[in-house]
Amino acid sequence: MKEFDKTEELLNSYLDGELDERRSTEAKRLIDHDEDVRAKYETLEKYKSLVEALPCDKAPGNTFEEITHRLEREVLWDNSPESSYKAGRRHLFLRRLVTTAAVLFLAAGLFVIIFDVFVPESTRKQFVANFGRERQSQVLYERPFADAKMEPTVVEDVRVEPENSPIVPLSAKLVFKTSAPIQVDMFVGKAIMNRQLFAKTTAVVRKSSSIYYELECDKSDLISLIDDLAILWKKCQDVQMSVETEIFDNYVTIDRISASDVLEICQVQNYNQRMRMAEDISKINAVSPAAMVIEKLYAGGTDIDLNMFELPKPVLTEPEDVQAKTIEDPAKLTIIVQR
Amino acid sequence: MVKVKQEQNNISPNANNIVIDDDLLVNQARAGNMASIERLILLYQDRVYNSVLKICGNRDDAAELTQDAFVKALQGLKNFRSDSSFYTWLFRIAVNNTLSFCRKNKKLKFESIDARFGPEGRKQLADFLADSASPDPAKIAIGEEIAVIVHRGLEQLEPAQRAVVVLRDIEQMSYAEIAETLDIELGTVKSRIARGRESLRQILEAVLE
Incomplete structure (x- = not known):
């Protein structure tokens, strides 16, 4: 610290009465014997009194x-x-x-x-249906009294509700195998034009031995078209229908399908029922040739009722309103005319 | 016991002619006694306001800072330990608040000291300083113009120096109390007082030149 600062501090402390007796005596002696210090002290005193005299603000x-x-x-x-x-x-x-x-x-x-x-939709629905349902553990045990008569259980008729099935629009192929492909093709084209479905025909492919018509339209239009095409069955050796399943490019194929069967399949709204019907008709039609052979064997004057070999067609037991719903559904049909 | 120091500064709080035990008031205030709170406020409000005003230099800010100090002090009564007096504690809050305020508002510089003073004030100040008689603070009655000059001179000091000069020469605190209030060393108090007074002298002499 500078000597000046020390003297300043000493004088200020002396002025404020903050020195002990020894330091106070020292300061007093300094002030008495040094003119400059005394002048400095007096100045300090003046300025201190100036500040002290400032008016107090309330x-x-x-x-x-x-x-x-x-x-x-x-x-x-x-x-x-x-x-x-x-x-x-x-x-x-x-x-x-x-x-x-x-x-x-x-x-x-x-x-x-x-x-x-x-996750596929069917799996999702199954998951949602099973979610929260507790699994009941199956208890296996031997019946304690095997000979004891059990009370007959009355099984009541229960209304069978149509099972939930994924909403899959109809997608099918209809193959006309004919020896007169030109006539059949002309008829198909005319029917499409008459039904004003040409705008909904996404593709017409003509190959050497076959012609493809790809239609994407309402199911009602499709049913009307098939109704118009029913006459073609007489011109064809075979008509084959392939109904697409939920899995891409996987079909259930039905040989020798009749026009009425095609219409029935098209009218089914419920996917599971549609596929089940297609599979049933496919199996029945596969058996039918055997019945035709038997028919020929007994053709000569036997009294066998040949109708017994006709297997009953599957009947749709869907509620009435389903058909109404099918009218507005989108559908995809590929008509193929083959030689 | 609190010696009522207002007598020195001509400040007399309401009903303060009686020497009151600060600790008693503080204990009662701590218990929620509104009368004691009122008494503490009336006892110190002028002193706090006066010191804060001399440090911050603005009446509105001083009023606000005084209220802040009391609110903080009274809210913190439950944390107040009687190591120091309530007076020191209150001033510690008030002065530190004011110094923080000054630091935050550094840009708001005080106006130039010699911008507003006429020759009359300067002459009065020069006569006062030239008077060889030893001044008696109790008898000094400085004119209003000199008071304004000294006020402005104080405002030119560094806030830290201004605070110690105000606490010493206006609030009449001892060096030890100043050190406790500002939470600084005793040596720092001494040096700040010396430097503050020296700066004030230089500033006021510059006004007279």
Whole structure:
């Protein structure tokens, strides 16, 4: 510290009466014997007295009221640092809770999206149907009294509801195998034109031995068209129908299908029922040639009723309103005329 | 016991002719006694306001800072340990608040000291300083113009120096109390007082030139 600063501090402390007796005597001796120090001390005294003489300012008249109002507000709003800390913790907890809920909600949404995109619809429905259903464990045990007469259980008739099935629009191929392909082709084209379905014909492919018509239209239009084409069955050696299953490019093929069967299959709304009907007709038609052979064997004057070899066609037991629903359904049909 | 220092500064709080035990008031205030809270406020509001005004230099800010100091002090009464007096504790809050305020509002510089003073004030100040008689603070009655000049001179000081000069020469605190109030070393108090007074002298002499 500079000597000057030391003297300054000493003089100021002496002026303020902050020195002990020894230091005070020392300062006094310094002031008495040194002109410069004395002048300095007197100047300090003057300036100190100037500041001390400044008028005192009183607090505004409303200070007390303002303070008490603020204190009341603080108490009412509980704005003390302690309560602010607690409020802060509560706020933090709430924020964490909301964040967790939001994350869970997003995760659930993501799961639903992934489930919807990657899992087949039938599996989804099965999963949803089985979700929450408790599996009942099967208890296997020996009947304690084997000879005891069991009370007959009355089985009541239960209405069989159509099972849930995925909504799969009809997609089928209809193959006309004929020796007069030109006539059949002309008739098919004319029928399409008459039904004003040419605009809904997405492709017409003509090859050397076959002609393809690909139609995408309402099922009602399709049924009308097939109704018009019924006359072609007489011109064909065979008519084959392939009904597409839920799996891409997988078909149930029916040989020697009649026009009425085609119409029936087309009218079925329920996918499972449609496929079951197609499979049944396919199996029946596969058996029919054997019945024709037997028919020929007994053709010579036997009394056998040949109708007994005709297997009953599957009958649709769907509720009445299903047919009405089919009218607006989209459908896809590929008509193939083959030599 | 609190010696009522207002007598020195001609400040007399309402009903303060009686020497009151600060600790008793503080204990009662801590228990929620509104009368004691009121008494504490009335006892110190002028002194706090006066010191804060001399440090910050603006009446509105001083009123606001005084209220802040009381609210904080009274809210924190439950944390107040009687290691120091309530008076020191209150001033510690008030002065530190004011210094923080000054630091935050550094850009709001006080106006130039010699911008507003006429020759009359300067002459009065020059006569006062030239008077060889030893000044008696109790008998000094400086004119309004000199008071304004000294005010402006104080405002030119660094806030830390201004605070110690105000606490010493206006609030009449001892060096130890200043050190406790500002939470600084005793040596720092001494040096700041010396430097503050020297700076004030230079500033006021510059006005006279």
